[in-house]
Amino acid sequence: MKTYVAQHNPQKCRECGWCSEIVACPGADELICIGCGACVLACPNQALELVEEPREKEVTIEVDGKMARVPERISVKAALAELGYQVGDVPEEPGLFAPCGVGACWSCAVEIDGKVRPACVTAIKEGMRIKTELPPDYTPRRLVLGFMGHETGGVGTPWQVRCSPQPYVEAACLAAGCNFRCPQCYNWSFAYQGKGDPLTPHETAERLTKEREAHRVSRMLISGGECTLNRPWLVQFIRELRALNTDPQARFHVQTNGSLLSHGYIDELVDAGMTDIGIDLKGLETDTFMRITGLKDRDIAEKYKDTAWESVRYIVENYRDKVFIGVGIPYNGELIPPAEVVRIGERLCRIDPSVQVGVLRYRADYRSHISPPSDAEMERIRDILNEEVGLETVLAWTEYGEIGP
Numbered sequence: 260m261k262t263y264v265a266q267h268n269p270q271k272c273r274e275c276g277w278c279s280e281i282v283a284c285p286g287a288d289e290l291i292c293i294g295c296g297a298c299v300l301a302c303p304n305q306a307l308e309l310v311e312e313p314r315e316k317e318v319t320i321e322v323d324g325k326m327a328r329v330p331e332r333i334s335v336k337a338a339l340a341e342l343g344y345q346v347g348d349v350p351e352e353p354g355l356f357a358p359c360g361v362g363a364c365w366s367c368a369v370e371i372d373g374k375v376r377p378a379c380v381t382a383i384k385e386g387m388r389i390k391t392e393l394p395p396d397y398t399p400r401r402l403v404l405g406f407m408g409h410e411t412g413g414v415g416t417p418w419q420v421r422c423s424p425q426p427y428v429e430a431a432c433l434a435a436g437c438n439f440r441c442p443q444c445y446n447w448s449f450a451y452q453g454k455g456d457p458l459t460p461h462e463t464a465e466r467l468t469k470e471r472e473a474h475r476v477s478r479m480l481i482s483g484g485e486c487t488l489n490r491p492w493l494v495q496f497i498r499e500l501r502a503l504n505t506d507p508q509a510r511f512h513v514q515t516n517g518s519l520l521s522h523g524y525i526d527e528l529v530d531a532g533m534t535d536i537g538i539d540l541k542g543l544e545t546d547t548f549m550r551i552t553g554l555k556d557r558d559i560a561e562k563y564k565d566t567a568w569e570s571v572r573y574i575v576e577n578y579r580d581k582v583f584i585g586v587g588i589p590y591n592g593e594l595i596p597p598a599e600v601v602r603i604g605e606r607l608c609r610i611d612p613s614v615q616v617g618v619l620r621y622r623a624d625y626r627s628h629i630s631p632p633s634d635a636e637m638e639r640i641r642d643i644l645n646e647e648v649g650l651e652t653v654l655a656w657t658e659y660g661e662i663g664p
C-alpha cells in the first residue's frame with residue numbers, strides 16, 4: 260500500500276493560517292501526519308502536497324468483527340480502502356461515500372470504538388474496532404456554519420422576489436464540505452472547513468428557524484460547500500425544517516451543484532418539503548467541467564456533469580408545479596468559451612425556455628487568478644441568451660449585483 264505525508268513548501272506558504280484554522284488535522288495533537296490530505300485541499304496557496312512515505316510498522320485493527328493488519332499512521336478511510344472496502348463516487352453506490360475528504364460532511368461516518376466518526380480524518384490506532392454499519396439509532400450529523408440573514412441573490416430565488424422594493428433577505432446556513440475542487444471557489448473556507456461540532460438535522464432546523472424569526476422572512480436557504488453530500492442528513496433536515504415552519508409562506512430553498520441529485524434523491528427532497536432549488540451547472544463539455552470544478556478524474560467528472568444536467572430536466576418535467584427551479588451557468592472567457600455558454604442556453608431552452616437562468620460572473624478567488632468579465636460582457640451574454648437563444652428569464656451577475664431581464 261502506498262502511504263503519504265503532507266510536505267510543506269515554505270516558498271509558497273504565505274502564513275495565512277488557514278491550515279490550522281479550518282483543517283481538522285487528525286494528527287495535530289500528536290504532531291504526526293497521517294497523509295489524509297485535508298490540509299492539501301484547504302491551502303489556498305498550494306503550499307502543501309502529498310508525497311509518498313512508506314510506513315515501516317503495522318498495527319492490528321478489527322473491522323466488522325475481523326482482525327486485520329494495516330500500516331500505522333493512515334486514516335480509517337485509507338485502511339478500509341486497503342482492506343477492500345469500496346469507496347464510491349455517489350451516495351447510492353455500496354461502500355463508503357467520502358466526497359469532501361476534510362471531515363465536514365460526515366458521509367463517510369463509521370463507528371469507531373463505540374463512537375461515530377468521519378473515516379476520512381480519523382487516524383488508525385492499534386487495537387481500534389471499526390464497524391462500517393452505523394448503529395440503528397444513529398442520527399446523521401454534519402458541519403453546518405454561517406447561520407445568517409443573507410440578502411437574496413442566489414440562483415434559486417425567483418427574480419420577482421428579488422425585485423421587491425426592499426432588499427429581500429433569506430435566513431441562510433452553509434453546509435461545510437464539497438465534492439468539487441473549483442480553483443475559483445468563492446466559499447472555499449466553508450468547502451474545506453473541518454473544524455466545529457457537527458449538527459443533527461433537528462439542531463440545524465431549529466437554528467435556521469430562529470434566524471428566520473429574527474429576520475422576519477419567509478425564505479430559508481441551505482447552501483455550502485455542497486449541501487447534498489450527506490443525503491440522509493439533508494432529507495431529514497428539510498423535513499424537520501418544514502415541521503417547524505408550517506405556515507404557507509415558508510419556503511425551503513436548496514442551493515446545489517446538482518452532481519449527486521439522482522431521481523430518487525430529488526423525489527425524497529420534494530417529499531420532505533423542498534420548495535425552491537438553485538442548480539449550478541458547470542459546463543456542457545467535460546473538459547470545461549473539469550477545468551471549472553478542478554476534478555481530475557474524467558469518469559467521475561462526466562458522471563457528476565450528466566447527473567446535474569439530468570437533475571434539471573427531471574425537476575422541470577416532474578415538479579414544476581411544486582418546486583421553483585433556477586439554473587446557474589458559469590461565465591468567464593478564461594474558463595468557458597462564449598460559444599459553449601450559448602450551447603448551454605440552447606440545451607436549457609430545449610428543456611424549458613421559461614426556466615430562470617442566472618449567468619454567474621466567475622472571478623479570481625481561492626487558488627485562481629482569473630480576471631473577471633466586464634459588466635458589458637455579462638450584459639452581452641445575457642442579451643444573447645435571451646434574444647437569440649430564446650430563454651425567457653436571464654439574469655446576469657455584474658460587479659454591482661444582478662441585472663434582470
Ligand code: FES
Pocket residue numbers: 356357358359360361362363364365366367368377378379380436
Ligand atoms: S468525506 Fe469524510 S467527512 Fe466528508
